[in-house]
Amino acid sequence: MDKIYVLDTNVLLQDPYSLFSFGDNEVVIPAVVLEELDSKKRYMDEIGRNARQVSKLIDGFREQGQLHHGIKLHNGGSLRIELNHRSFHELQEIFIEKTNDNRILAVAKNLSSEEMAKAIGKSVILVSKDTLVRVKADAIGLLAQDFLSDRVVELDHIYSGFSELFVPVEILNTFYEKGGLPLADLPKGIYYPNQFILMKDSLGGSSSAVAIVDQTCSSIKKLLFDQDHIWGIRPRNVQQIMALEILLRTDLPLITLIGKAGTGKTLLALAAGLMQTEDLGRFKKLLVARPIVPVGKDIGYLPGEKEEKLRPWIQPIFDNLEYLFNTKKPGELDAILAGMKSIEVEALTYIRGRSIPEQFIIIDEAQNLTKHEVKTILTRVGEKSKIVLMGDTEQIDHPYLDEYNNGLTYVVESFKDQHIAGHIKLIKGERSALAQLAANIL
Incomplete structure (x- = not known):
């Protein structure tokens, strides 16, 4: 063991099993991290689930000995809960406020100072998903790195x-x-x-x-399909032709679409879903859902009943449906959907836990799902259903996800060699010349 890794809270909240990702080195968890985990464990989302999972893992280690003295891990490394080193002596003139981030930095800095005073000291490295924490660490001469082991x-x-x-x-x-x-x-x-x-x-x-x-x-x-158009939608580039091919195939129950804003992901998926549900009768229902991310997956602060609360988050879906149904008057789309009863637009919160057979399922903004969440969704897909996961991996709102470790990328890479899955990355924007230019340069 020649290195000491000090873990930030966000690393454990991103991946509870990150404790085992540092080989035969020493892993140190500052006491303040335990406090932060405790404050998150009551959350009813992925962050809360991971906080509870880490707590169970650490609790299980107590059988091996006192955690503040350190215990051995099965991968040859060790784990220690650091109760001391909370002194701000070295940092008090730089970071005045004793925030949790600064307390974690203090632990790492004090450990580093101790190791440097030894004849053969270990390298101390702070591991954090927080960019500013890594910047602060660099400013005080402390080694810091992002946690990359969770990348797909x-x-x-x-x-x-x-x-x-x-x-x-x-x-x-x-x-x-x-x-x-x-x-x-x-x-x-x-x-x-x-x-x-x-x-x-x-x-x-x-x-x-x-x-x-x-x-x-x-x-x-x-290719099997060469329709000139479906539901009035004509493919405008070769990737859109490819997307329609896999969207219309009956032998591919899992489809993933990745592309920037304006590449036509949602419109193509909706058109294919409507055709197969309404015209061909392959599915009993078209179910469209998207995660609610911007306000912590909670719609309680918005006024009105559930449908009114959800409308702002799922409005992009309705915009595409209005285009497909060619509606002109206010309320016309709602009347059409109420009459058809075969199209359901939901927040992702309300489809988790359900079994969904014989439905064409579209999950929009899937890049904001974690690996665990996307697994939960896919394992709920019933017989004779088809699910489409789509999103832009460059536009992620989740605080602990990036282009390389989100649920959508996870599914793309995990299923690329499976015969029941199809995938396409849409490249060219077709919304407008301005939209394409903005997607490229902004």
């Missing part, structure tokens, strides 16, 4: 659902003649079930083709 994928390697290949024109001609090709005829690479292949002429000609890898990863085939 690194950097910009998130699976896109399609590959662009340059092939000889002979391969393109054969593909069009036979309607498919063995995967062995394509350049060597990693291919996944239901992955789209955009083939272009390697000599720069205008010939191109869109194919999809079959579920056994042995060949590529032509």
Whole structure:
């Protein structure tokens, strides 16, 4: 053990099992972190659940010995609750107020000073998801780092659902003649079930083709659907064509869509859901839900009954439905939905715990879900249902999530090699030229 890791509260609230992520080194939890965990354990959301989980883990360690003296972990490291080192002697002229963040910094700084005074001291590293805490640590000469072990994928390697290949024109001609090709005829690479292949002429000609890898990863085939439009919606780019293909497929119960604002995720999913529910009768109901994040997942402070409270949060869904139904007058959409009775728009809070069979389910803003929340939702999907998870992984409102560890990215990476799942990353914005420019430069 040559390092001491001091954990901030947010690390444990993000991942209760982060205690075991530091190998054979020493993990230190300041007493103030326990106080913060105690204040969060009554929350009825993911943060509260994680606070309770950490509390149970730490309580279980008491059987191995006194925690303030340190106990061994199964991975070869050790865990210690730090009760002392609360002195602000070194920090009192820098950080005047004794906030919880500053108390954690004081613990790490005092431990670091002690180790530096030894002939062979250990490196002390503060681990925090809070950017400003890491900045403060750097300002006082303390090593600090983000907690990255919970990341599903690194950097910009998130699976896109399609590959662009340059092939000889002979391969393109054969593909069009036979309607498919063995995967062995394509350049060597990693291919996944239901992955789209955009083939272009390697000599720069205008010939191109869109194919999809079959579920056994042995060949590529032509797309099944070539509708000019569904519910008045026409795909405007190749990624939207790919999205409609997997949205309309009956053998893919799980679909994930990632894209910036204005790429058409919600509109395409709603159009596909309406077509399969209302026109084809594949599903009994179209259920649309989105998480309520901005006010801590609580709608109690808004006036009115549940429907009135929810309306501001799910208004983007209604905006898209108004476009699809071509409504012009106030209240016209509500009258249509009341008459149809097969479309349900809910906050995600109200579908958790339910069993949902024979429904086309759309979960909007799924990037604001944690791994545990998205697992809870997917395990509730019933027989003959299809679920679509979509969102923009670059616009996350959850305090402990980022582009690489959120629930949507987790599902994309976990299911990319499963034959029952389809995924597409929408790239081009189609809302307006201004919207696309804003999404790119702001």
